[in-house]
Amino acid sequence: MYKPTHFNGLTRIISALLISITSFSSALKQPSYLPHHNATRSFWLYPPSTNPLGEAGSTGELTSSADVCIIGSGITGIGAAWHLTNQLVSQSVETKKKIAVLDAREFCSGATGRNGGHLTPTLFYAFRDRERAYGTDEAQRSYRIEQHTANSLLDFIRTNNLESEVDLFEGGHLSVFRTAEEAAGAKADWEATRKAGVDMGGADGDGGVRWFGIEDLVENYGFNPELNYTAAWFSGHNLWPCKVVTKLFEDAQKQASADVVLHTKTPVTTISKLDDERSGLHTPRGEIACEYVIHATNAYAGHLLPFLRGQTPDIDYTVGQIPLSLRPRGAFGIVPTRGQVGAVRASVDAQALKWNNSWDGGAGWEYWFPRYQDVESHAGRRPLIILGGGRQHSGGNLEQEVTDDSVLNERVDKALKSLLPRFFPQQFKHEDAEQAWEMQWTGIMGFTNTGEPFVGPVKTLAQSPNLSAKNPYEGQYIAAGFTGHGMTRAFACAEVVAGMIIAKIRGEEWAAPEWLPRRYLTWATAP
Template identity: 30%
Template structure:
């Protein structure tokens, strides 16, 4: 039986340490059994938000009288050590700016479906945290999208005016602030236009580890520090897929790829569709309590309608989680494009963040801040700006939940819930509530590859470079 492997996208060792991973859970490097199980009903590859949420929903509401499926989660490094454990700690459903971009690219109906789905995800996370009693510092905030360039502000204002005349349900939650009050409302120096709406900040690692702890408590076998090097091209005589690891092989009736940026390492057919973008996040600590920051989080937009340069979230201890800084490194494409190395920093971001707060907030000139910690993360970008969820084409029993485009927190939970229904109940994708544009398919992969292979003008539509 042939097992295919690729040399490229796999997690590296000795990753930089994010602030979120400074208080480690007791399951961080857990192995439920000394050896890998010989065979399982379901193997999930990846112990981030997607993998943990999948396990949670696969076992949720299972009748005690019915046998539970045997489930193993394989994680290359420690639990929640990938993109989820390295993000900015936001749950920011994009209710207008990305809505406008998607409407231009894919039409109003699809744009509305995605925006409403992101809003529903945020509500679902809040409900999950409440119902499960999860201690993860979840806090409601007012967030914003802020434009400081006059020309870009004028463009987005035209889009706003046009879209307020259309049927865009999520715009009801968004407030527009023009040149006369954008700076005051946002606290961002030089703000020309701002759009504010409800959001949350969260400690993502604590959220994921709670879900993993619950899953392990229900019998899920968690195996950390176990990189999957390849998956067999066909099932064996008993109908099992074989997964190869450095610790030996394990077999599964069903395999779920919750592998985000690393998907193409095991599913080469996704090489054009999902690929890495390296980014930076840091924790900035002011020498005095943060003042004159009206918004609990915000994204500073470089271009309209959808290109964030930097973003921040306030923590209750007075520190600020800041991410992005794309303008400092975007021209050096090798630093970030298809770069899987989160063991080193993007060098130009450290000085960028050292002065970020003083440059960004009104009344902060001369204010001292310390970049207390800084880390790198690998985002799984999608060539057509939508996650891939559902059946892996032509591989019955294989499923995917990946490619969250640097925007997983307001998307992952309900994608995982929908995929769990497909796996557990055989539910059609169309009945899961997940937007149709998120469904992975051979036709979608083929279309992406055709765009990538096309001349430069065609390729640009699928090129991550345009996201910056």
């Protein structure tokens, strides 16, 4: 989870000016990168039967032309395909369109299929910071987009009776506070969110939030009393991400408005302009010509959009008022950042575990939730816990600028394996702690300096050299940079870029949805 830091305004501006040259230089030195082909085995993608589209379209004839090409087959890319097909119908676009989805690896093998599992909107976290930085209306949209995303996915799942097929589970969520200051800050954010009129859901619009002391955590969840932590409970879901994305793709293919094709193991190496209206996507298997391109590659966006490469300066722009014109070019980069996740069995049965909700570890950055689905079908099997995070123990650069998800970080491994026994000493008391871990893997997230994604038409950055009047990326769109918080934002951001393309096709002006934070759209422009 993204955690803001605090600098005074003068320090921010001076720091931004001092690092602008070094950030630009660093960006130029970054190598081109694509996903590794021998990634660690993810629980969500194994066995292969869990990912029936894994190698779909990887052999045979390559599509030669399409109306829209989508690069990336995670929740963003497939979400864009789904929204396009549905909006083509609702907007009465008469001509059937061709949509091609390409992925460098297997289907849904990026962050969605490796780091996901939660579908829990942030209700109030950091509201006061966002309100100070952007104003009340814009701060409200930060939370409304997450609610819109979750509701849209839940509607799709429930309308199509897919709850069992995608392992949808509503157990609530507990956010742990390790200090009194953390707890007080969270409560102040919650109260400020209510005062601003944000409907967080729940019977009274307050999100149904319940505040728990250490006594509650010990009695109800078997928490370690020596830690003396507190927590806040609110509604939340978890699910199997790849299965949801698979169902979205299958549904998109059923729509009569478009012919949707998938090509996995087909990396796009370069994009060139063929003429004023079409771009050419070059792959090892050949070229695809298309009118519109959607970059849904998240951490790997810099491969095809080099100006988005480079280290993000260690400075926070979420709070404060630095004009875009004073921000270093590197402030707009998307930084690959490796996350680590594992699957571990509890040492007790489901009844003794005492909890079925998801958790996050407050300042510790960890998150976890139980899966009871296979317990119900296998007598005597103990609940499986999906646990991720721990980058703060990685050493060095918090796993930033790391694109290798074929290996584990040993320091993170050690930190993850010690967390649950420390939090729940009676529920993770294994004779052989190593044996309790059934799987561990890594995945690459895309981080931005604000913690927020880049959405909309691709443009040359205002601060980049050789800026010409004509946009060389005309017809290309992006939704990327979700900073480890994509499940409750990516699907809605895909809806935005799909709507922009439909408006272009119809020759109409696009109107921003009321729930969309406007700052997501201004990443490549100056005031």
